[in-house]
Amino acid sequence: MPATGTDTLPAAPMAPRMEDVARLAGVSMMTVSRALRAPGTVSAPMLAKVRAALRQTGYLPNLVASGLASSRTQVVAAIIPLISQPFAPTLQGMTDVLRASAYQLVLGVTHYDPRQEEALVRAFLSRRVDGIALFAGGHTEETVAMVRQSGVPLVEMWADPATEVLVDSVCVSQRLGAREAVRHLRARGRRRIGFIGGATANNIRQQARLRGYLDGLDEAGLPDDPAAREVAGCFLMEAGAEALARLLTRRPDLDAVCVASDILAVGVVFEAHRRGLIVPDDLAVTGFDDAEIARAMYPSLTTIDMKAEEMGRQAAAMLLERAGQGGRVDLAAMPSRRCDLGHALILRESS
Amino acid sequence: MPATGTDTLPAAPMAPRMEDVARLAGVSMMTVSRALRAPGTVSAPMLAKVRAALRQTGYLPNLVASGLASSRTQVVAAIIPLISQPFAPTLQGMTDVLRASAYQLVLGVTHYDPRQEEALVRAFLSRRVDGIALFAGGHTEETVAMVRQSGVPLVEMWADPATEVLVDSVCVSQRLGAREAVRHLRARGRRRIGFIGGATANNIRQQARLRGYLDGLDEAGLPDDPAAREVAGCFLMEAGAEALARLLTRRPDLDAVCVASDILAVGVVFEAHRRGLIVPDDLAVTGFDDAEIARAMYPSLTTIDMKAEEMGRQAAAMLLERAGQGGRVDLAAMPSRRCDLGHALILRESS
DNA sequence: CTGAAAGCGCTTACAG
DNA sequence: CTGAAAGCGCTTACAG
Incomplete structure (x- = not known):
């Protein structure tokens, strides 16, 4: 044939x-x-x-064709550091809100690298997304320039109220939260309160939480002892465990640790158990974020609720509102908006 | 003026x-x-x-315009049940592979609802994505019809090797994995081995794991005792804890529990501790998936590694290959491909 | 190696 | 309330 x-x-x-x-x-x-x-x-x-x-x-x-004709893609981008706690609930909150408006979510992961964030922003602008939600702080100059020039609706999430932001933002009181954790530990009679957090480079959340810890010490008239502070290598439970081990080598007499992340705090509690320390009797522990495990673990974890899911819902809603109002945003002319979710100390068994 | x-x-x-x-x-x-x-x-x-x-x-x-002109959007869709363990690493694996090829990822969450999956597939087909990765099993007829008619490259993830799939698939040995968990518990001298899993409706993974547990009992000559099996209400640690509580009410003499999810297994271990049971001495526990916490917790959790991240990498790679070969896929004519990642028993302290 | 023309599948803006 | 025309910003396919 x-x-x-x-x-x-x-x-x-x-x-x-x-x-x-x-x-x-x-x-x-x-x-x-x-x-x-x-x-x-x-x-x-x-x-x-x-x-x-x-x-x-x-x-x-064909939404590609309609996107070209109408200059509206009905797609919103989310740029997050990692697909893990406590950011997964923020993503969940965004998809829940977007679904109701027939918008879709494109996802980018930066691994805390400003250069990767820049590459993602460039890619998403090329796709003409109707809005971008990213994490406050740690942007390259080029990222800021591209966003400004494009006029794309932007919302920065997980900002501290004191953070300088580009346009719209959803913030949570991270500095106040950490101070409240220290106040709480003091009220429980703890006197030697250590601190474990993640690296502060390019991470304004960790910066704010560390400052809040120092505020708390200051308020209580306690001296800051740098040797009672430790930085975890990454946001994994094991890194929290290792940080506690290093900390106890230098300061075996700590009776409390304020940890700037639930993931790290969980590792801290496990490591304490491994060493035969009883939480909270021998060592009180507070976390940060109110991840699922904080409530579920035994002993359950006292923590500062960062309202991760609500943050995603609010961010998506702000983006949809900007998009509905016509799209382009002139950063110089438009009033920026801020949504402050505050924070909440959640008392549990670990402190 | x-x-x-x-x-x-x-x-x-x-x-x-x-x-x-x-x-x-x-x-x-x-x-x-x-x-x-x-x-x-x-x-x-x-x-x-x-x-x-x-x-x-x-x-x-403008990638919208180039997408219309070239019929290739350079976007791939991922449809997952929940943004949480153990699916987050699968998503991570996908984004890592896609980034290297300048593809982007649109995300959809089904909450284990076939109707939501259908709505997402429809939306993604409308966006003319170059490929869709979704979870094997639990599709509506309409979902299958749309996918077939569109000819979009599709890969089903988290299939058991015995699962009937539509086209391409990445699978892990869930049934064999559960059987191996039971074998292991038997080899450790356990005789009264219970089971805790999630609902099996629309969830072929939970179905396969339950079957593997029954295989294991059968192989060991142990009778299946339906009262020694319990279904968790959802995939949260607390649901695992509650399931153990119910199980122990009926069968207080269990000396081991095979749990079909690490998240649930973690809840089981916490609940055991809460009740003063020592893991593994009083109760051995095995999990499923090898989530981060399985390795980090104390006692660390014996589990079946489902290679979640590698699954995402493979799925993305298969999609990219199909997309590179021209795009459309004729399900009747093309040979489908299968990637089998097997499974691995990870021995730890909990058993 | 370079370019002029046609077209991808819709929506916008304008008539009627 | 309905429709014919133009155009969104690219790429494909064809000439030279």
Whole structure:
């Protein structure tokens, strides 16, 4: 069977286009387009014809084409440091809100690297997303320049109220939260309160929490002892465990540790048990974020609730509002908005 | 100042287009397009002119337009049940692989609901993604029909090797894994081995793990005691704790529990401690997935490694390969591919 | 190696 | 309320 004529082959089953639906319904493309986006503006008989044709063809609108024509992609980007606690709930909150508005979420992970954040912002601007949610602080100059020039709606999440932000932001009181943790430990009679946190470079959250710890010591008239502070290598439980081990080598007499992350705090509690220390009797521990495990573990973990999921919901809502108002944002002219979620000390068994 | 003439207003700072770059460089749009996508096909002097213009304008290609023109969006969709352990590492693996190929990831969350999965598949097909990664099993008929008709490259993740899949798949031996967990507990001398898992409706992973547990009992000549099995209400640690509480009410003499999820198993261990039971002396516990906490907790958790991150990497790689080969997939004509990651028993302190 | 033309599948803006 | 025309910003396919 040589040289099969192309006319004898079944046509490639192309996805039906709006024009196909229109022809089948006996109306113009515009009527189909309206029936889809604003059914109220189409007469009942027309609408019925269109809907029948829609059903018959199994038509799926091409959102790439509509994105090009309308300059609105109905896509929002989320840029997070890691796909893990406590950021996963923030992502969850965003997808929940976006779903209700038929928006989709594109995801980028920076691994706490400002250069990777820059590459992601560039990629998302190229995709003409309708908004970008990212973490406050630690941006390169180029990232800031691109965002400003593009005018894309932007919201910075996990900012401390004192953080300088670019435009809109959702913030939580991280500095006050850490101070409250120290106050609480003092009220429980603890006198030698250590601190374990993550690296502060490019991480304004860890910076604010460390400052809050120092505020707390200061307020209590306790001296800051740098040897009673330790930095965990990364945000893994094991890194928290290792940090406690190093800390106890230098300061075996600590009776409390304020830990700037639940993930690290969980590792701290496990390491304490491993060493035969009883939490909280021998060592009180407070965490940060109120991750799932803080409530579930035994002993349960006293922590500062950062409202991770609500933060995602608010960020998505702010982005949708900007997008609904027309899209472009002039950073110089528009008033920026801030949503402050505060913080909450959650008392549990570990302190 | 009435009626400001529009010609006196500064033009809205539109993002530069390829045409603007071409004009500045004194070349045609095609040359700019080639310089961007296949620099090797452009002469050195031309390339230099284009690159200078690119730099000067700060041009960001419009990927929406190029997606429409080329029918390739460079976007892949991931549809997962929940943004949490053990799926977060799968997502992480996908983003890592996709980043290297300049693909982006759109995310959808089903909450284990086939109807939500269907809505997400529809939305992603409308966006003309170049591939979809979703979880094996639990699809509606409509989901299957849409995927088949669209011909979009698809890969099902977290399948058991025996699972019937639509096209390509990445699988892990969940049934064999559970059997091995029971074997291990038997070898440790345990005789009354209970089981805790999640709901099996729409969840082939939990189905396979339960079957593997029954295989293990059968192999050991132990009778299946339905009262020694319990279903957790959801995949939260607390649900695991509650499940153990119910189980011990009926069968207080269990000396081991095979748990079909690390998250649940962690809750089981905490609940055991809460009740003064020593793990593993009084109660041995095995988990499933090898989540971060399995290694970090004290006592550390014996578990079955499901290679969550590698699964994401493989799924992304398979999708990229299909996309690179031209895109459309004819399910009837093309051979489907399967990647089997096996499983591994990780021995730790809890058993 | 370079470019002019046509077209991807929609929506915007304007008529009627 | 409905429709014909133009255009969104690229790439494909074809010439030279």
